[in-house]
Every structure is written in C-alpha cells, then in structure tokens.
Amino acid sequence: MIAEKVADHFKNIRRKVEAGQRLDFEDGLVLYDPRVPLQELGELANHVREQKHGNVAYYNINTHLNPTNVCIYRCRFCAFRSDLRDPKGYTMSDEQVLARGAEAFENGCTEMHIVGGLHHKQPYEWYRGMLEQLTAAYPTIHLKAWTPVEVGWFEFLTKMSVREVLDDLRQAGLGSMPGGGAEIFHSEVRDQICEHKADSHKWFEVHREAHRLGLRSNCTMLYGHLEEAFHRVDHLLRLRELQDETGGFQTFIPLAFHPENTELANLKKPTALADLRNLAVARLMLDNISHIKAYWIMLGIETAQVALHYGADDIDGTVRHELIYHDAGATTPEFLTVQRMRDLIAETGREPVERDTLYRHIHRDPSDYRKWTVGAPTATVGT
Known part of the structure; x- marks a missing residue:
C-alpha cells in the first residue's frame, strides 16, 4: 500500500514537472525514496535538463590552487587539513603561487x-595579495576564490563587514566565488561534522552580499555521510529560496563524501546510483538554478558521463592540481586533457561546448591554444 502511494505521488510529480510547476518539500522526499525507480527519475530530470540546455554539455579549462592546508578547523569529514607542525602541512610562497x-x-x-585552509599565522593581506599578484601578472585568468568559510575568517581578522571584505577582494581581482563550505545546512548534521566552522547563517550571508555586489557564485551540498533525505531536501530548498531572492547562483554541484583519511572513515562512500539520484533530484528541485554540475573528480569519469543524462549539463574542467578530494581517496586522474574532456562528452551523445566561469562561449585561436576570446553567453533553452 505504501509503495502504491509513492508511485502515485511520483506520477503527480511528473505531471507538475511537465506543467512547469514547482516541487515542494514532500515531493523532494518522494524523489529520494528508493522505491521511485532511478531510471524513471533520471528520465524526468533529463527532460528538464534538455528543456534548459538542449543537447550541449559544458566544460572549461581550469586549474586549482590550494595555497595552504594548515587550518584552524578540524572538520570530521576533511582529509585535506593539517596542523601547522604536521609534516603534511604546507604553505605556498608568493613565487609558488x-x-x-x-x-x-x-x-x-x-x-x-x-x-x-584557514592558516592562523597568515594575515588577511596574504590571502588578498594572492589575488592581486595573480591579476597583475595574468589578467585574463578569472579568479574564482574563497568560500564563505574563508570570507568569515577574513571578517574576523580584519574586523570589516562581510560586504567590505568582499568589495576589497573584488578590487584585488576576485571574479566569482565557489560553492564550498555548504556541507549540510541543517544543524542536526552540521553540528556533528563541522561544529566550529562558519554556520549556515554565515554561508548565506556571504553569498547574499556577494550577489548584491554583482558577484556570481556556485553552491554545493556534501552528501553520503550522516545526513538523511530530510536534510538534503531542506538544503536544496534553502538554496532555492536564496536564488529566488538574488538570482546569483550559477551552478549547483552535489559532492559525494569520500571517507578515506577522515574521522568518518568507518562510513562507506556513496554508490554511483546514489550519485545519480542526487543529481537528478537536484535538477528537479532547483528549478531556478541554471546549471547542475557532475564533478568528474568526485564522481569518477564513467558516472559523470552517465550523469549527463540524469540532469547534469556540465562536467567541470581539466582540473589541474586538485588536492582536497584526492587526499580523501579519490582515484580519478589528476587532470584531463582538453581533447579527453571533449571526447568524454561526445561519447555520451552530447555536444561539448567550452565555457568560461561565467558561462560565456570561449573561442580558441587554432594556431595558439593560449590565445582565446570570450564570446556571447551560452544559451539557456526556453528562457
């Protein structure tokens, strides 16, 4: 009888989606119910994905910079952080940056x-200076930098307001913000996995102020640890609410928890089926966020490819020098060539499109790959 109720509810969800109606909290819980067949859920998410983006899939050419792993916080899910005197700890010099x-x-x-990391011996000027130096030396490279956790730390160091910190960073070269530090917003879970880190209120305050200043940002959710479906749906709806208010989020990236080398190493990594369900649910619930990213570093290449038919329209980029997920046991390559990225997308039947951080077309000089120009914004179908 319960299974029949779930099936009937899913049929109603399908009708709402096809009619362009917004899904609610109860709908989200049903989408996470394992009695809803993943294939049918994926087909519905793919319907929405193709309505928004047609047959294209996006990638970019990017690199990661993690200037230090020394951190004052001890989040239970983190394998990246280090103490100052730990042999694993490092801090990059200006020359290395x-x-x-x-x-x-x-x-x-x-x-x-x-x-x-939040290095307690480094002043705010060290963090700001990185942006300033990189912008002066390589002005064409977009700097997507600092999560709300770091901005909250900068607020503490400088005694400036969040808005003042963000405005100062923007003057130094900040182009947009990543979505990290969101983890799970609900205090029942957040207090267990990152008790002392910036709370959900601070996370939203920073993104709200960034959007008001004209900065675009991404948003994330860390799943597959201590949270339940209730917490995931709550998380998605909070993101949707802020997007209704500001319109500043570009992309949502669901991040699977990797337990290796963390304080939660007793837990199992989420399965590929769980990964696909989270992507599909996100595409259906976040009707006002344009892009859903299947982050290949975290998912694995094959799952990221399948995800392009389960709601995702982006697989991130070439990703040189990613450390955070690899420290937690990720076995994916350290980076992919551009041709490999394009081939991976084409193998799924999608059309690969290179974009910049702000989702504008990139046009490359065929005689010199280092030379490129920014074109028109990528089109979102039906908007």
Missing part, C-alpha cells in the same frame, strides 16, 4: 579555483 599562474596561462586556462 605565481608559478601556478604561469602554468595555468601556458596551458590555456581561463579559470583558477582558489580555496584552502
């Missing part, structure tokens, strides 16, 4: 993704 910029430029990168 600029060398990473040079490498990015030589490889045609349009974006640097910059996040790291």
Whole structure:
C-alpha cells in the first residue's frame, strides 16, 4: 500500500514537472525514496535538463590552487587539513603561487579555483595579495576564490563587514566565488561534522552580499555521510529560496563524501546510483538554478558521463592540481586533457561546448591554444 502511494505521488510529480510547476518539500522526499525507480527519475530530470540546455554539455579549462592546508578547523569529514607542525602541512610562497599562474596561462586556462585552509599565522593581506599578484601578472585568468568559510575568517581578522571584505577582494581581482563550505545546512548534521566552522547563517550571508555586489557564485551540498533525505531536501530548498531572492547562483554541484583519511572513515562512500539520484533530484528541485554540475573528480569519469543524462549539463574542467578530494581517496586522474574532456562528452551523445566561469562561449585561436576570446553567453533553452 505504501509503495502504491509513492508511485502515485511520483506520477503527480511528473505531471507538475511537465506543467512547469514547482516541487515542494514532500515531493523532494518522494524523489529520494528508493522505491521511485532511478531510471524513471533520471528520465524526468533529463527532460528538464534538455528543456534548459538542449543537447550541449559544458566544460572549461581550469586549474586549482590550494595555497595552504594548515587550518584552524578540524572538520570530521576533511582529509585535506593539517596542523601547522604536521609534516603534511604546507604553505605556498608568493613565487609558488605565481608559478601556478604561469602554468595555468601556458596551458590555456581561463579559470583558477582558489580555496584552502584557514592558516592562523597568515594575515588577511596574504590571502588578498594572492589575488592581486595573480591579476597583475595574468589578467585574463578569472579568479574564482574563497568560500564563505574563508570570507568569515577574513571578517574576523580584519574586523570589516562581510560586504567590505568582499568589495576589497573584488578590487584585488576576485571574479566569482565557489560553492564550498555548504556541507549540510541543517544543524542536526552540521553540528556533528563541522561544529566550529562558519554556520549556515554565515554561508548565506556571504553569498547574499556577494550577489548584491554583482558577484556570481556556485553552491554545493556534501552528501553520503550522516545526513538523511530530510536534510538534503531542506538544503536544496534553502538554496532555492536564496536564488529566488538574488538570482546569483550559477551552478549547483552535489559532492559525494569520500571517507578515506577522515574521522568518518568507518562510513562507506556513496554508490554511483546514489550519485545519480542526487543529481537528478537536484535538477528537479532547483528549478531556478541554471546549471547542475557532475564533478568528474568526485564522481569518477564513467558516472559523470552517465550523469549527463540524469540532469547534469556540465562536467567541470581539466582540473589541474586538485588536492582536497584526492587526499580523501579519490582515484580519478589528476587532470584531463582538453581533447579527453571533449571526447568524454561526445561519447555520451552530447555536444561539448567550452565555457568560461561565467558561462560565456570561449573561442580558441587554432594556431595558439593560449590565445582565446570570450564570446556571447551560452544559451539557456526556453528562457
């Protein structure tokens, strides 16, 4: 009888989606119910995905910069952080940061993704200075930097307001913000996995202020640890609410928890089926966020490819020097070539489209891959 009720509810969800109606909290719980066949859920998410993006799938050419892993926080899910005197700990010099910029430029990168630990011995000027130096040396590379956790730390260090910190970082070269630090917003879970880190209120405050300043940002959710479906749906609806208010989120990235080398190493990594369900549910619930990213570093290449038919329209980029997920046991390659990225997308029957951080077309000089120009914004079908 219960299974029949779930099936009937899913039929109603399908009718709502096909009519362009918004799904609610109870709908989200049903979508996470394992009695809803994953294939049918995927087909519905793919319907929405193709309504928005047709047959294209996006990628970019990017590199990661994690300037230090020394961190004052001890989040239970994190394998990246280190204590100051731990042999694993490191802090990059200005020369090393600029060398990473040079490498990015030589490889045609349009974006640097910059996040790291909260080093209690480094002043705010060290973090700001990275942006300023990279912008001066490589002005064409977009700097997507610092999560709300780091911005909250900068607020503490400087005694400036969040808005003042963000405005100062923007003047130094900040182009947009990543979505990290969201984890799970609900306090029942957040207090267990990252008790002392910036709370959900701070996360939303920082993104709200960033959007008001004209900065675009991404948003994330870490799943597959201590949370339940209730917490995931609550998380998605909070994101949707802020997007209704500001319209500043570009992309949602569901992130699977990797337990290796963390304090939660007793847990099992989410399965590929769980990964696909989270992507599909996100596409259906987040009707006002344009893009859903299947982050291949976290998912694995094969699952990321399948995800392009389960709601995702983006698989991220070439991703040089990713450390955070690899420290937690990710076995994916350290980076992919551009041709490999394009082939992976084409193998799924999708059309590969290179975009920049702000979802504008990138046009490459065929004689010199380091030379490129920004074109028109990528089209969203039906909007």
